[in-house]
Amino acid sequence: MAFGAALGRLPRVVRDGGTFVGFLGLAMVYFWRLFAIDPGDRRWIQRGDFTDQFYPWARFAADELGAGRLPLWNPYVLGGHPFQADPQTATLYPVSLLIAFVFGSGGLAFRELELEIPLHLALAAFGAFLFARRVYGNGAAGIVTGISYGFGGFLTSYPVQQLAILRSAAWIPWLLYCVERSIGPKRSPRAAVALAIIAALSIVAGHSQTSMFGLYLSAAYLVVRGRQSGRGWGAIARAGVVGLGGGVALAAVQIVPTIEFAGVSTRARLSFDDAAYGYELKALPGILLSSWRGERALYAGYVGYALALVQVWRRGPTTHFWLIVAVLALLLSVGGHTFAFNIVYWLLPGWATFRDQERLAVLWSLAIAMMAGGGLVAVRHLSTTEHRVISRFSRLAAVVAIVIVVEVVVAWSFRRDRIPNPVDSLLDSAVYLALIALAWAAAHWYARRRGAVVTVIVVCGIVSLDLFSTGIDANLSREDPNAIGARSPLFDVARQEREPYRVRSDDDRQFPPNWAAIWQTPTMTGDSPIQIRRIRELVASGAEWRLWQLFNVKYLASAVERNDAGLELVARDGESRLYRVRYSLPRAWAVTDARILPNGGRIEDVLDLQIHPGDVAIVEEEPSIPIRPGAARSDVAVTFERPGEMTVHIDGAANSLLVVADAWYPGWNAWIDGMPAPILRTNYAFRGVAVSAGRHVVEMRFEPRSLRLGAGISALASCLLIAVLFVPRRRASTSHVT
Known part of the structure; x- marks a missing residue:
């Protein structure tokens, strides 16, 4: 108690700083093996988008910035690629720029880019903490919400690979926090300027689709919370124009080049079928089964679900809003498998521009986390009778979980001769469900007898154990990606060319095309979700010899022996070979x-x-x-x-x-x-x-x-937002509808 009182006397900014450090510490613990000193414990982000896309991009950007140039054009891939206009490169994102400037001298190392993962998990958790604390007026609720969102199944699954999603998703709760401050009870009208800055950050962070989800959610919350707090439509509109509209204008330096790029890219004409791709309906059991089909993005934690049910039962503040968000996010995450997607496809601007609707799981994760935080507040105010009901429910859930384990074990035994056993992942999830259910029942029984502080500590511990245990080894591998860079000497012969040249590889796994920027060996291919449409069509045509002429390909890198007429072996490194292309055209x-x-x-x-x-x-x-x-x-x-x-x-x-x-x-x-x-x-x-x-x-x-047009709009927006800060503040009403 004395320690808690001492903490309470500290300035809030100090306490909040300590909370952020705590979340960052949790994130470093979660991914401790990425930064282990002992080589035997060291792990790397497994081979995928992080190694083949985001690291080469970050390395190229850092090298260009180190040379005193803004990385606008990447000449090493796809015959040339508009680097800054491609949003996922996050060229203008302040966090990435900071890492490039601090660590980029001499070449950004793979481990240094990996720092962005725990940093953004901590930012996501801390933003959710601030938002939930503001809404519920309770720091403990904020901690549970922060842990549930920042370390939930979504953010710690494939967004770790697809770094742009993680970057943009980290700012969604910050958007909502600024909305709450600008329009909710005890509002600060100038918080709309902070909302604009956060909105711009979420856009330049790199994943336009996730940013769009966040902006739509923020707009909906602005309206609902504004009306709930007794604000007039004029005040809501002003907050929306300054906050969300100002954010879009502030990010115009990225948006305008990206729109130009989209017009000539593979995304210029996205069909309904492409846009409607999402989860299959049979993927939805992953909500409860963390190992279901090897996908854990929908899993939000059993304790989180239990607390969310308590929140729904007690009907706390904003419960209906988050319940609707959770349901809609699930419905839309399956894309064209339900008619709901048809509605948003035609009615909501921007929705037809993106594919992979399963990424809406980010809003499902945030909605469950918010209801879990509210559920903790509700638990602390339950009557004795209500506690008894929860205790009985917890014991019943544990018994049911054990019965499920027994049934799954029986089903597994009938297939034990099959390798791999199709019931393996189901058995893992069932056993884990039983363990967490038993732990929750025991923790609830113990915490009831120890008071509110112990209840909070126990709940946070169980939530962390639940989420950390199901995902701590996800995305990790023993394979050192720096081994890819060791293939660079193969291209020494090519780099001695006096004239410009390009290399073609027939094995992108062996020679990831984006690493061409690191090797400084230009190639005709590349790995990016968005490409210049005509270049992509040419590369996909398969007319190799003609393409080699058109693209100035003078060398072929191959992992197999090639006896093609017109190829001459000039270098070999183990199983990797480099051939010179005879009769090639110059640049x-x-x-x-x-x-x-x-x-x-x-x-x-x-x-x-x-x-x-x-x-x-x-x-x-x-x-x-x-x-x-x-x-x-x-x-x-x-x-x-x-x-x-x-x-x-x-x-x-x-x-x-x-x-x-x-x-x-x-x-x-x-x-x-x-x-x-x-x-x-x-x-x-x-x-x-x-x-x-x-x-x-x-x-x-x-x-x-x-770029110049976008920069001009961003500069004008900056001036207007600064002017808003100096507009005389009218007394803000604190009345609100209950």
Whole structure:
């Protein structure tokens, strides 16, 4: 008691800082094996999106920032890729920028990026703590909510691999906390500015779909909580415009380039069937069975469910709202398997832009966590009779769980000769259910006799044990991803090339294409959920030899012996081989036969084997100067190249079309001898510039207008939000509807 009183006398900011450190400590304990000193205990994030996408992206961004350049264009993958416009790279995300600046000197290490995982779990837990404490007026409820959300089945499952989801999901409870402060009882009107900042953070964090979920949830909560607190529609609208609208405007520096990218990407035309993909209905037992089908994203903890039921029973504040959120999140997470998705697909802007609706489990997880926190408050105020009911229910649940275990063991024994046994995961979940049910029954019996403080400690302990035990080894592997980087010496021969080149790999598992940025060995493929559509169509065509010509592929990396005509073995490292491609085309060359095919052309035109791309180029609009076939070939040399820049010298006796084997994309600009020149979309997906006879210097730079426009909107939004802070504050009403 004396210790609790001493803590209560500390300033709230100190206590809150201690709470955040506590959550961060829990997160480090959860993932302690990622940072173990003993090599025998050391584990790594298992091979997947984290190793093959997010680490190469983070490494490239850190390298570019270290060189004094904003990473706008990645020349190492897919013939060139709009790096900053791709939202999942999180180029402008402050947390990632901080890690890049602190650790990026000399190359960002894999372990240093892994720090983002416990950091964002702690941010998620702390945001949920602040929000629940504000709503329920109880710190213990906040701790239970923070543990339930921050370490629940969703955030600790595949978002650990898909770091962009984890980053954006961590800010959702912060959004709701700022909404509560700006419109709820005891509101602070200037909290809408904080809401705008958090909304912008959730957007630039990298996962647009998760950000959209958070913004829609915040808008709904703003309306419900505002009316519940007695606010007029005008006050609600002002908070929404300043907070949510201001946040979107503040993030325009990311949103505008991303919209431009989406227009020419594989997401430009997403069909209903693609957007409607979600959980199968048979995945829903995973709500109760943490090992069901190897997926634990729906699992929110048995103790969390029990406390949520108490909250529903007692009908605490905002219970109906969170119950509706939980039900809707489950319904929509199965995508097109229910008609509910059809409604949001047509009525809610943005929903038709994204696939994988199972990611709505993030809102299910948050809703259960909020009701669990409210349930703890309700438990502390139950009558003696109600406690007896819960005790009986807890004992009954334990008995039922044991019966389920017996039945599953019988079912397992009938299939014990099958390897793997299809009942294995069900048996694991059933045994775990029984253990937690017994622990909860014993804890409830003990805590009732020890007082409120012990009750809180016991509940938090059981919640942590439940969630930590089911997921602590998820996403971990003994495989050291740094072994991928050890394959870099294979490309030493290629890096000695005096002219630009690209490498093609026939085994992305052996040679992850995004690691090309780390190896500084450009490739024609890449691994990103969003790609330039025409580049993706070409790569997916399978017309390898023609693609090697179009993409300036001079080397093939292979894990098998290749006897193809036109390949020459030049290096070998164990089972990995590097072949030189004979008769390849350079990065830039000139043609005097430019054939105009309007209306976008067809992919078949550039794959036609009767047309050699070294002699003929296909363009989609008339060049600015006449180009006639038959003239002698011009001399072309790339004299300078770095991310987002290229200089080419050309000397020809006749007008020609300079063809550059780099991806066409809005934002690339060209100058001939310092004078602006138009860039033509050439050979379906590449760049071309019409150049007159004579000696010329052609410069190309990536300077997207969309970035400048977005930055201007963000700057204006920043000024307006600062102005809002200095608007004289009117006395805020604290009256609210009960």
